[in-house]
Every structure is written in structure tokens, then in C-alpha cells.
Amino acid sequence: MKLKLLISAIVAIVLSQNAFAGSGFFQGKIERVAVIGNVPFSGHLAGNMEIKIKSGFTLPPGVSCDTNHITTKKANDPNRTMLTLLLQAHESQKNVQLWITDSTTHTAFSGRCSLLLVDLLPL
Numbered sequence: 001m002k003l004k005l006l007i008s009a010i011v012a013i014v015l016s017q018n019a020f021a022g023s024g025f026f027q028g029k030i031e032r033v034a035v036i037g038n039v040p041f042s043g044h045l046a047g048n049m050e051i052k053i054k055s056g057f058t059l060p061p062g063v064s065c066d067t068n069h070i071t072t073k074k075a076n077d078p079n080r081t082m083l084t085l086l087l088q089a090h091e092s093q094k095n096v097q098l099w100i101t102d103s104t105t106h107t108a109f110s111g112r113c114s115l116l117l118v119d120l121l122p123l
Contacts, residue, residue: 021103024060027121028053028098030090033083047074048108049083051098051115065102065113072115073108085118095121 032052036045051070059067077083089096099117106114 021101021105022060022062022064023099023101023103023116024063025097025099026057026060027095028055028057029093029095030054030086033086033090035083045074045108048072049074049077049086049115050109051086060100063100063102063113065100066111069109069112070098070100070115071107071109071112073106076106076108076114076116082115082118085120089118089120092123094123097121 030051031054032050034050036048036050038046049072051072053068053070056067059065072082086096088094097119098115100113101116102113106116108114
């Protein structure tokens with residue numbers, strides 16, 4: 001009986017892993033945007049996008065990840081709308097507001113958050 005309860009608890013924790021995920025907004029400037037090429041590189045998958053934030057960023061409450069880079073799965077931006085906005089922000093040096101998450105469903109690279117939304121801010 002105890003074994004069944006333990007197994008049930010472990011399964012519940014594994015299945016609810018994303019219930020503990022954090023997400024939130026922050027503002028900053030884009031230092032660099034890159035799309036990983038056809039050859040995977042250092043654990044990155046082809047088509048994923050890596051964003052470097054100038055001077056890093058402060059994590060929103062409840063979010064835990066690297067504070068310099070954001071790595072986003074290609075599937076999170078299939079039509080490359082976010083990539084286009086990030087490139088515009090980089091070229092114009094406009095501030096952006098980014099919504100990030102540490103959810104394992106969206107995470108493209110261990111220890112880094114993933115991008116969910118991009119908003120260009122006025123100069």
C-alpha cells in the first residue's frame with residue numbers, strides 16, 4: 001500500500017512539473033539574436049533562437065533561469081514573428097518587453113528561460 005502511494009505521489013509530481021513553472025515580464029535591450037544553424041551546437045537544436053540581453057536582466061518573481069541568455073524553441077516561434085521583432089529592436093536599439101518562462105514544456109536549453117511574447121517599446 002505504501003509503495004502504491006509513493007508511486008502515485010511521484011507520478012503526480014512529474015505530471016505537475018509545469019504547475020511549478022514561473023513566467024513574467026521584464027524590459028531590456030537586445031545585445032544579440034541568433035538562430036541555431038542546421039548543425040546542432042553545444043546542446044542547441046537547429047532552428048532554436050538564442051537571445052542575449054544587454055547587461056543581463058532581473059528575473060521576474062517566481063522565475064528561475066540564466067539572467068543573460070534566453071533560448072527559445074523553434075516551435076515557440078514557428079512563423080518567426082518574435083524573431084522579426086527582436087531583430088527590429090536590436091537594429092533600432094529600442095527597449096523590448098519580454099515575457100519569459102522557465103517551464104520545461106518551452107525550455108530549449110537547460111537552465112535558460114524561453115521567450116513567450118515580445119513587445120517593442122517606444123524610444
